[in-house]
Amino acid sequence: MVTDQRDAGRRLVFSAIRKAGRIARVDLARITNISAATVTSITAELIREGLIEETGPNTEGDLRRGRPRVDLKVRGPARYVAGMKLAYDTLTVAVLDFEGELVSESHMRLSRVRHSAEELGPLFALALDQAAEQGGLKRSDLAGVGLGVSGTVDANNGVVYWSPGLKERNVPLRDMLQSHLGVPVFVDNDANLVAMAEMFFGQGRGVSDFIVLTIESGVGMGIVINGELYRGARGCGAEFGHTKVQLDGALCRCGQRGCLEAYVADYALLREAATTTDFNDQATAQEKLQSLVEAARGGDQTAQMIFERAGRMFAMGLANIVNIFDPQLIILSGERMQFDYLYADEVLDSIRKSIVQIDADPPEVRIHKWGDLMWAMGAAAYAIDGVAEIAMQQIAGHAA
Amino acid sequence: MVTDQRDAGRRLVFSAIRKAGRIARVDLARITNISAATVTSITAELIREGLIEETGPNTEGDLRRGRPRVDLKVRGPARYVAGMKLAYDTLTVAVLDFEGELVSESHMRLSRVRHSAEELGPLFALALDQAAEQGGLKRSDLAGVGLGVSGTVDANNGVVYWSPGLKERNVPLRDMLQSHLGVPVFVDNDANLVAMAEMFFGQGRGVSDFIVLTIESGVGMGIVINGELYRGARGCGAEFGHTKVQLDGALCRCGQRGCLEAYVADYALLREAATTTDFNDQATAQEKLQSLVEAARGGDQTAQMIFERAGRMFAMGLANIVNIFDPQLIILSGERMQFDYLYADEVLDSIRKSIVQIDADPPEVRIHKWGDLMWAMGAAAYAIDGVAEIAMQQIAGHAA
Numbered sequence: 001m002v003t004d005q006r007d008a009g010r011r012l013v014f015s016a017i018r019k020a021g022r023i024a025r026v027d028l029a030r031i032t033n034i035s036a037a038t039v040t041s042i043t044a045e046l047i048r049e050g051l052i053e054e055t056g057p058n059t060e061g062d063l064r065r066g067r068p069r070v071d072l073k074v075r076g077p078a079r080y081v082a083g084m085k086l087a088y089d090t091l092t093v094a095v096l097d098f099e100g101e102l103v104s105e106s107h108m109r110l111s112r113v114r115h116s117a118e119e120l121g122p123l124f125a126l127a128l129d130q131a132a133e134q135g136g137l138k139r140s141d142l143a144g145v146g147l148g149v150s151g152t153v154d155a156n157n158g159v160v161y162w163s164p165g166l167k168e169r170n171v172p173l174r175d176m177l178q179s180h181l182g183v184p185v186f187v188d189n190d191a192n193l194v195a196m197a198e199m200f201f202g203q204g205r206g207v208s209d210f211i212v213l214t215i216e217s218g219v220g221m222g223i224v225i226n227g228e229l230y231r232g233a234r235g236c237g238a239e240f241g242h243t244k245v246q247l248d249g250a251l252c253r254c255g256q257r258g259c260l261e262a263y264v265a266d267y268a269l270l271r272e273a274a275t276t277t278d279f280n281d282q283a284t285a286q287e288k289l290q291s292l293v294e295a296a297r298g299g300d301q302t303a304q305m306i307f308e309r310a311g312r313m314f315a316m317g318l319a320n321i322v323n324i325f326d327p328q329l330i331i332l333s334g335e336r337m338q339f340d341y342l343y344a345d346e347v348l349d350s351i352r353k354s355i356v357q358i359d360a361d362p363p364e365v366r367i368h369k370w371g372d373l374m375w376a377m378g379a380a381a382y383a384i385d386g387v388a389e390i391a392m393q394q395i396a397g398h399a400a
Numbered sequence: 401m402v403t404d405q406r407d408a409g410r411r412l413v414f415s416a417i418r419k420a421g422r423i424a425r426v427d428l429a430r431i432t433n434i435s436a437a438t439v440t441s442i443t444a445e446l447i448r449e450g451l452i453e454e455t456g457p458n459t460e461g462d463l464r465r466g467r468p469r470v471d472l473k474v475r476g477p478a479r480y481v482a483g484m485k486l487a488y489d490t491l492t493v494a495v496l497d498f499e500g501e502l503v504s505e506s507h508m509r510l511s512r513v514r515h516s517a518e519e520l521g522p523l524f525a526l527a528l529d530q531a532a533e534q535g536g537l538k539r540s541d542l543a544g545v546g547l548g549v550s551g552t553v554d555a556n557n558g559v560v561y562w563s564p565g566l567k568e569r570n571v572p573l574r575d576m577l578q579s580h581l582g583v584p585v586f587v588d589n590d591a592n593l594v595a596m597a598e599m600f601f602g603q604g605r606g607v608s609d610f611i612v613l614t615i616e617s618g619v620g621m622g623i624v625i626n627g628e629l630y631r632g633a634r635g636c637g638a639e640f641g642h643t644k645v646q647l648d649g650a651l652c653r654c655g656q657r658g659c660l661e662a663y664v665a666d667y668a669l670l671r672e673a674a675t676t677t678d679f680n681d682q683a684t685a686q687e688k689l690q691s692l693v694e695a696a697r698g699g700d701q702t703a704q705m706i707f708e709r710a711g712r713m714f715a716m717g718l719a720n721i722v723n724i725f726d727p728q729l730i731i732l733s734g735e736r737m738q739f740d741y742l743y744a745d746e747v748l749d750s751i752r753k754s755i756v757q758i759d760a761d762p763p764e765v766r767i768h769k770w771g772d773l774m775w776a777m778g779a780a781a782y783a784i785d786g787v788a789e790i791a792m793q794q795i796a797g798h799a800a
Contacts, residue, residue, distance in 0.1 A: 009433070030404070033405055033408050035405075209632070221724075223724075225630065226626075230625065231726070232726025232727065239723040240724065243720040244645075244716045246646070247716055256753075258716075320644055320720070321724070323642055324623075326631075326639075327632065
């Protein structure tokens, strides 16, 4: 039992150092509510294991406090991880060190949009080898790999129940990839990992409760409550795209009717547009969507009507999230945020009108355009979490 | 800083005792991750202050463990609190001791449905005096009063932004009542307090993540995540009744369109029914609703159609909650759950069909019929929380 306490204390201290970036021992004791003596002994152990290191005295702190001060921080080269984002037709890899610094990145164009699970192992191995090599590393130097997949994912068990990028359902993807790659693998829904990226590297730093929404080929959501990703009891909560906005409404890719995605996702917009537009059959979805945006901007009333309804449905769905969560901050995140119909002033205004009216400011809505690299960095942050836990288990093993 | 640590440790230990009911010191040390020596010193202090007491050895435990065992528990008479539920036209009061045991209850019929905030003080004073007297107590023996109000409530600041039972908006109800009653007052949304009642006394005991839905004259929701009530950043999350289920839909009492309440609450059903039915003008809303239920059961197609749509809208709203939270358990709680149209097999089936389909069981849905007394007990549980915090502050004051 004393060993359990020591292990729990070590986890607390290491996690506090990771969250703080740089922190003095005295502040660690305060934050973790662990005695100064125990903090000193735990941090000595973590330094011995090479997981953290002292940093030179912080000059500003010296002057202010009038005494030398030594901070602790995670030791970057202690571990390397990779994060991968399987987007529509692109595979992006980010290699990070244990401190979260970007070591290298790579982008691979895929020849198709849907893959069987069997095909992913060799594909991912190639992409990882490339990215590791660019960082002067080998794949075997990676302590863990995080992967973000769109769709319904049970992160605890690494099972992908359904993904638009996968041919099969109910795939134990984590275990399959782990045995193919020879590295611990951590799989989660990609929108959850965007939320993780916002929490560690983006607009969510220092915000305890926020919601990230992404609109790309689908609609994703990640929820952070008390500084932690909320995953729900079965590990697959936050399914914003498949909340219903219309009883018996438009048909969705998931097979149900009235999902928000069936009104605002790329495929939904193009499905409507095809009714009155003769698209070039050779054009990609991305190109068709671009021409639809241009038509709307050029004054085409049908194109405008399509975006207008999508915007109103999006506002309604988003207002529902606000009514339920009452978050501090909503981040609209992702690359396609370039299509400004979904965050036009009218849409944001319509969100404000649809939330419960109280005598207080509505939550802040921030638009954050960033590309696949940041999705991959979110996946890498998830891998760092997993690798940190493995490191804690190793030390507990040494100590026992 | 050492004092801060001691105060934090005391809070942790007392909270762990409250949650456990009965618990041995050795288990307290394990759960709180505080050393056995400190637990012994803190519990001695709490015994001295009269907040907890030792209970006789647990015989079953003795036999199993082969050694005498002394548990600690909260001392019931240490404090008394009252909880109040302001329902449609009834005011219910429950007096509890510090252990959560019911001491007395009272029910008062109100002559009207909406009150100005000024009128509530004298009304509540009367009801509290009655309930206290029935328990052999005086109002001044109460250490705190919890109050559940329907509508949009900022629990942190005790402000009622809007309630169907109040004539004014943005009422600082907590402070107003506190100065009138001379007792610390704690105000929250009533559905949150039903969730608290389920957590402490009902179906939510031992469940870390669950959602409570109530349908009475309005639609309420309480969310429990990690064993804590989730209130949102502004203290007024979980507004299920005003999530939108139809763009530009039916008009709601809140002044917006398409709210779930505008399809399933009592007033919404009666509004529809009035189109084709000549109700007796003298009948209460409750009586009219009863006759509508009977008409539907008797084969009246319009009445059936009204309930059928309400049921489908309710299923859609509830499925959205499941998609977003993915909870372990959903409790449909409240007295009006007698109107079985909202949890008919067809409705539950329609919920199952509308949630994201994964290869795992959907969350359990439990129907829990209980009356205003349990709402009042939830309010009392909230008051116990607040009074416990006051007690912790008092000890910290003594110790400093």
